[in-house]
Amino acid sequence: MRQELVRGKFIRRYKRFFADVLLDSGEEVVAHCPNTGTMKTLLEPGAEAWLRHSDNPKRKLAYSLVLLGVPGGVVGDAEISARALIDTALPNGIVAEAIEAGVLPSLSGYRTLRREVRVGEKSRIDIVLEDSGSDPSAPSCFIEVKNVTMLSDAGAPRADFPDAVTERGRKHLGELMTLVDSGQRAVQLFFLGRTDCDRVGVADAIDPAYAETLRAAAARGVEIIAAKGTLEAEADGSFSLTVTGECPVEL
Numbered sequence: 473m474r475q476e477l478v479r480g481k482f483i484r485r486y487k488r489f490f491a492d493v494l495l496d497s498g499e500e501v502v503a504h505c506p507n508t509g510t511m512k513t514l515l516e517p518g519a520e521a522w523l524r525h526s527d528n529p530k531r532k533l534a535y536s537l538v539l540l541g542v543p544g545g546v547v548g549d550a551e552i553s554a555r556a557l558i559d560t561a562l563p564n565g566i567v568a569e570a571i572e573a574g575v576l577p578s579l580s581g582y583r584t585l586r587r588e589v590r591v592g593e594k595s596r597i598d599i600v601l602e603d604s605g606s607d608p609s610a611p612s613c614f615i616e617v618k619n620v621t622m623l624s625d626a627g628a629p630r631a632d633f634p635d636a637v638t639e640r641g642r643k644h645l646g647e648l649m650t651l652v653d654s655g656q657r658a659v660q661l662f663f664l665g666r667t668d669c670d671r672v673g674v675a676d677a678i679d680p681a682y683a684e685t686l687r688a689a690a691a692r693g694v695e696i697i698a699a700k701g702t703l704e705a706e707a708d709g710s711f712s713l714t715v716t717g718e719c720p721v722e723l
Contacts, residue, residue: 473566473713474706477522477538485515491537493521503535506559509635513623514556516543522711524559538562539703539711542623542668555703556621557665562713563619564598567663567699570715571601578697578718579659581606582613589614595647613657616644620698621666624673630722631666632675634682641682645689652693660689662698664719671720672698687723696721 483492483500491505503523520541526534542554557563568587571579582601589600591614598617604610618641624630634641648658662672676683690696700719704712 473562473569475524475538475562475711475713477709477711478525478535479709480521480523482515482519482521482537482540483517485511490533491521493523493535493537495523501535502533503537504533505537506561507537508560509622511540511558511621512635514540514542514558514621519543520553520555522555542666554666554668556667557619557663557701557703557713558621560619563663563665563701564617566701566713566715567615567617567661568599570699571599575715576697576699576718578695579613579615591647591651595643597647611656613659614648614651615659615661616648617661617663619665620662620672622675623666623669624675625677626673628668629670630673631664631669631671632673632678633662634675634679637679638682641679642685645682645685645694648694649689649692657695658693659695659697660686662696662721663701663715664698665701665703667701667703670700671722673722690723696723 480493480495485491489505491503494500522539523535524538538559539555581604583603586600589597591597597614599615601613620631620633622635624632651658674683698719698721699715702716
């Protein structure tokens with residue numbers, strides 16, 4: 473997935489959905505912050521920020537915050553500054569592209585991919601894979617995607633989920649367990665959107681109920697998978713947001 477982004481410096485986040493950013497042009501703007509979590513370990517004034525601009529006149533805010541530089545984070549021997557994907561609307565599409573490209577072996581072999589599929593009366597599942605070519609009688613695969621950006625208390629190279637208490641996350645795990653009980657395949661997929669980490673864990677101290685439910689779901693047959701994201705700057709100033717492969721999950 474490619475995003476045309478404008479660079480600046482992060483100033484502050486407030487009222488959850490607003491962020492002040494000083495663009496490289498010298499203009500200070502208020503950007504929409506598309507992330508309902510606390511964004512713990514990310515909100516350092518002066519960090520690099522990348523924003524998406526919209527020409528839609530109906531929008532109250534023309535800019536949306538997409539990426540943030542990670543305080544003190546580097547990637548590899550080249551000491552490239554680490555980044556984190558904070559726009560939680562993007563991982564579903566990035567993961568869907570990775571599945572179709574065959575980058576995630578655990579989720580290969582299906583001919584059909586659908587997104588935002590209704591499950592039950594009031595719920596939707598992020599991705600559903602159907603019609604396994606190797607086994608036409610195989611069950612469908614239901615996937616719930618979560619973005620992970622919070623540095624673990626243990627430090628890099630691990631990032632933990634969630635960064636805030638999430639009743640919605642526990643509800644999704646319950647739905648996945650119900651799907652397993654009905655004979656379907658169900659997956660909780662963590663998209664690791666922080667480039668200075670290479671594994672995912674669960675934040676027991678922040679939401680012990682979610683951590684307990686996640687482990688119960690794994691014991692019940694829900695598959696727990698993590699996909700490592702990469703956020704690379706292109707020569708034209710855009711960013712390529714992709715998945716490099718699967719990475720470890722530590723429960």
